[in-house]
Amino acid sequence: MLHIVKSSPYRDQALTLCLNYIDQDSVIVLISxxxxxxxxxSEWATRLFTxxxxxxLLSDDVHARGLGDKLHPSAVMVEMNKLVSLSVEHVTQMTW
Structure with a gap:
């Protein structure tokens, strides 16, 4: 299942709900x-990358927020075309 999370984890519970719902075959894409x-x-990186x-992470959004050199070492940045490919690959999707 593809999970696309778009809101800040400091603003609402979307990421928490997503992490409670995922399984080992899930793919998470963080945007916005x-x-x-x-x-x-951060506490969120610890939860995400363990x-x-x-x-x-969508690279345009990472760069727009000046986070390029501040990311967890396991973070993988992708371009929009990869997000489109993931959307095609995963029939089941959830946007948080």
């Missing part, structure tokens, strides 16, 4: 303000 969760040494799921 959700990319804040990828900052290294599981067996794949986590991507």
């Amino acid at each position: 303000d959700a990319v804040l969760a990828g900052v290294d040494n 599981g067996n799921h794949v986590v991507y």
